[in-house]
Amino acid sequence: AQKITQTQPGMFVQEKEAVTLDCTYDTSDQSYGLFWYKQPSSGEMIFLIYQGSYDEQNATEGRYSLNFQKARKSANLVISASQLGDSAMYFCAMREGFFGNEKLTFGTGTRLTIIP
């Protein structure tokens, strides 16, 4: 079974509009964390935002926010006021495992294209 599922292979969004990228996860751990990374065409992985499983508030970082719904096991990324530079691949990832034996598992990604 997939640990991280991203159901949107590609999305096209008009510049300045908000966009939501979907991510659902599957784990039986009580302690885990969820990440979003951006990967431009250069290939580097840019950290965007992190949400711990015990965090009660949704994480926010500038224009990025993470809509964390624990009961639904979803961790959607919301980008407000999209910009042309937001065009890239976006990956959702989950940290699981106990301290000292943790690993990151990634979804298959969503390619976001911002239209001027």
Add this chain to the structure above:
Amino acid sequence: DGGITQSPKYLFRKEGQNVTLSCEQNLNHDAMYWYRQDPGQGLRLIYYSQIVNDFQKGDIAEGYSVSREKKESFPLTVTSAQKNPTAFYLCASSFQDRSIFSAFFGQGTRLTVV
């Protein structure tokens, strides 16, 4: 500046040869990881290591080997047993401080078999 350095950026290998990809970090992180990314795909975990002289297989370890002799270094060897080694390889390191967990990536190595 602190960070993760992968070298080389581009690597060409003849079929049947072993090659080693370098990953060095000066972030004092305990955990390090190797991922493989194929075009248009997500990242798949090859190997990971939480401490020196110890490492675990990830989801696609066959045809790869690693070592962790120093905290700062986690080289990946792509052996001739790896049937389809052409891919983009990413190294990462992570640390945890109480409830904060952070993971950082290198710039990647693009390996092509010729």
